[in-house]
Amino acid sequence: MLKHHPSSELLADYASGSMPLSHSLCIATHLEQCDICRQQAHKLNQLGAQFFMQQSSTATSADNDLKAKVMGCLDEIVFSTDESASDTPKRTAASNKVDSYKPPKALKQFLDDSYDSLEWTTVSPSFKITTLLKDKNGAQIALSRVKPGGKMPHHRHTADELTVVLEGSFSDEGGIYKKGDFICRDSKHKHKPVVTKDAECICLMVLDAPIEFTGWFTRVLNPLVRRNHAQS
Amino acid sequence: MKSAEVRQEEQLRFAEYMRAVAEQRDKRAFEKLFDHFVPLLRSFSLAAQPGASLLADEVAQEVMIKVWQKAHTYNKEMANVTTWIFTLARNSRIDYLRKNSRHESDIDPTNLWGEIVDENSDPFQAAQQKRSEELISKQLKGLPEDQQNALRKVYLEGKTHKQVAEELKLPLGTVKSRVRLALRKLAISIPR
Numbered sequence: 001m002l003k004h005h006p007s008s009e010l011l012a013d014y015a016s017g018s019m020p021l022s023h024s025l026c027i028a029t030h031l032e033q034c035d036i037c038r039q040q041a042h043k044l045n046q047l048g049a050q051f052f053m054q055q056s057s058t059a060t061s062a063d064n065d066l067k068a069k070v071m072g073c074l075d076e077i078v079f080s081t082d083e084s085a086s087d088t089p090k091r092t093a094a095s096n097k098v099d100s101y102k103p104p105k106a107l108k109q110f111l112d113d114s115y116d117s118l119e120w121t122t123v124s125p126s127f128k129i130t131t132l133l134k135d136k137n138g139a140q141i142a143l144s145r146v147k148p149g150g151k152m153p154h155h156r157h158t159a160d161e162l163t164v165v166l167e168g169s170f171s172d173e174g175g176i177y178k179k180g181d182f183i184c185r186d187s188k189h190k191h192k193p194v195v196t197k198d199a200e201c202i203c204l205m206v207l208d209a210p211i212e213f214t215g216w217f218t219r220v221l222n223p224l225v226r227r228n229h230a231q232s
Numbered sequence: 233m234k235s236a237e238v239r240q241e242e243q244l245r246f247a248e249y250m251r252a253v254a255e256q257r258d259k260r261a262f263e264k265l266f267d268h269f270v271p272l273l274r275s276f277s278l279a280a281q282p283g284a285s286l287l288a289d290e291v292a293q294e295v296m297i298k299v300w301q302k303a304h305t306y307n308k309e310m311a312n313v314t315t316w317i318f319t320l321a322r323n324s325r326i327d328y329l330r331k332n333s334r335h336e337s338d339i340d341p342t343n344l345w346g347e348i349v350d351e352n353s354d355p356f357q358a359a360q361q362k363r364s365e366e367l368i369s370k371q372l373k374g375l376p377e378d379q380q381n382a383l384r385k386v387y388l389e390g391k392t393h394k395q396v397a398e399e400l401k402l403p404l405g406t407v408k409s410r411v412r413l414a415l416r417k418l419a420i421s422i423p424r
């Protein structure tokens with residue numbers, strides 16, 4: 001069972017759609033692994049529906065125009081078949097991939113079925129990073145990949161950082177984080193994650209501003225990360 | 233405000249309309265849903281983007297077409313019709329807003345909010361979902377107005393806690409704790 005979940009306030013921001021999409025991406029990734037939070041999210045949808053139905057609303061003449069338009073095109077609309085069912089075979093068919101990982105559905109926009117298909121930047125012998133997107137609001141969406149027992153370089157958060165463990169596990173002062181766990185750190189936090197020895201660790205990281213590494217190789221690393229950042 | 237019984241009857245009626253749309257492609261039933269939900273959908277869009285009547289039209293149209301298209305995936309054991317339509321409206325509004333100004337983003341929201349679909353529902357789950365629905369609607373009325381108001385802004389106006397705090401001229405921590413307290417009373421909190 002997972003131990004690290006988003007707070008219920010964060011889940012409410014997700015269910016209401018009020019948080020940035022970059023953050024919703026992390027919540028959605030966690031939900032794929034977490035029954036408990038899926039249940040909470042469902043309750044939060046029910047709560048949203050309460051507010052939705054309490055709205056004061058009056059029918060207007062614009063509604064009639066819209067009705068004529070929509071009713072007029074109903075016959076041309078076919079019942080949609082279930083999309084998620086139709087792409088399941090496609091996924092299992094791609095069996096020639098190297099690793100056995102199954103990336104989350106939430107990341108489908110960025111990668112299909114293998115982390116190896118991404119362009120990784122090697123930062124240190126045990127640490128790689130790839131930027132999936134630098135979003136319009138300045139958020140950076142990245143994956144980190146650390147070898148078993150490897151350390152993630154010390155880094156400073158210039159803004160809030162959300163992390164979801166996709167594969168493997170790591171630990172820091174706060175505890176041990178396993179596949180599916182969700183971690184939210186604010187900018188004041190400086191942490192030193194270490195990956196457990198049994199397996200490599202892949203994490204989804206979302207930063208509201210680009211990551212900055214601290215320590216002896218800062219000068220080597222930051223331009224690299226920045227370049228990685230700029231390329232996307 | 234409508235009583236719980238009236239609302240329950242209303243939901244049963246909506247579920248009947250949904251069935252008629254799914255099984256018989258019943259346009260009259262669809263019209264009933266249209267008449268009830270379109271004004272709500274319009275208000276929902278306008279709450280997030282006041283004055284944007286074009287956006288309100290587009291969201292309402294997209295949601296109603298989805299209702300027609302996906303009626304057969306609706307399962308009343310999983311959610312009542314209003315909850316189902318609320319999730320469609322939220323998803324649609326997110327997509328329109330990201331293409332406009334509010335949350336400009338290159339992230340495709342399609343894979344981020346699962347639609348409530350007819351899958352692995354069992355009697356236990358159905359009973360549980362009904363119970364939480366009743367609890368939420370009952371407890372919501374008992375919440376202090378300031379807590380309801382904070383949640384309403386988050387859900388209807390799509391505001392972040394920070395935006396709510398700025399608007400109400402309150403410290404961010406106050407807004408956060410109002411939301412937290414409200415969710416706790418509604419039994420929406422994660423066991424730690």
Ligand SMILES: [Zn+2]
Binds near residue numbers: 006030036
């Ligand atoms: Zn969880």
